[in-house]
Amino acid sequence: xxxxxxxxxxxxxxxxxxxxxxxxxxxxxxxxxxxxxxxxxxxxxxxxxxxxxxxxxxxxxxxxxxxxxxxxxxxxxxxxxxxxxxxxxxxxxxxxxxxxxxxxxxxxxxxxxxxxxxxxxxxxxxxxx
Numbered sequence: 284x285x286x287x288x289x290x291x292x293x294x295x296x297x298x299x300x301x302x303x304x305x306x307x308x309x310x311x312x313x314x315x316x317x318x319x320x321x322x323x324x325x326x327x328x329x330x331x332x333x334x335x336x337x338x339x340x341x342x343x344x345x346x347x348x349x350x351x352x353x354x355x356x357x358x359x360x361x362x363x364x365x366x367x368x369x370x371x372x373x374x375x376x377x378x379x380x381x382x383x384x385x386x387x388x389x390x391x392x393x394x395x396x397x398x399x400x401x402x403x404x405x406x407x408x409x410x411x412x
Contacts (some may be wrong), residue, residue, distance in 0.1 A: 287394060288387070290405065292378060293379060293383075293408070295408070296381060297380070304383075304408070306327075308320065314407070314408075316404065317337060329347055329350050331347050332345055343361045344361070346362070354373070355375065356371065357372050358370070358372070372384070387401070
């Protein structure tokens, strides 16, 4: 198990970046590895789950652990079979507009290959549409 962290700064206002996280129907607009999201609520709610779909039909179940709207942070667990990764996200003011960060905890063979995709997605999250 490893824990690592990535971040990105961009010109998007903090509230805009936060809404892009809070509303799962928006995830595919900034996260290029996602093709579709199945989630029954319009906004993230702790104690709820869904499924994300990636390329080649790959899908993963997820569970929303925590959402703190005041702190603009949220945590979810992504799982497939016996393997899971915990992802904690946050948005805060940055030097150019907003900064977003992601802390990942999970098996190194899953976390390390995901880092380049995570960096790209975070940059897109805080960039203009």
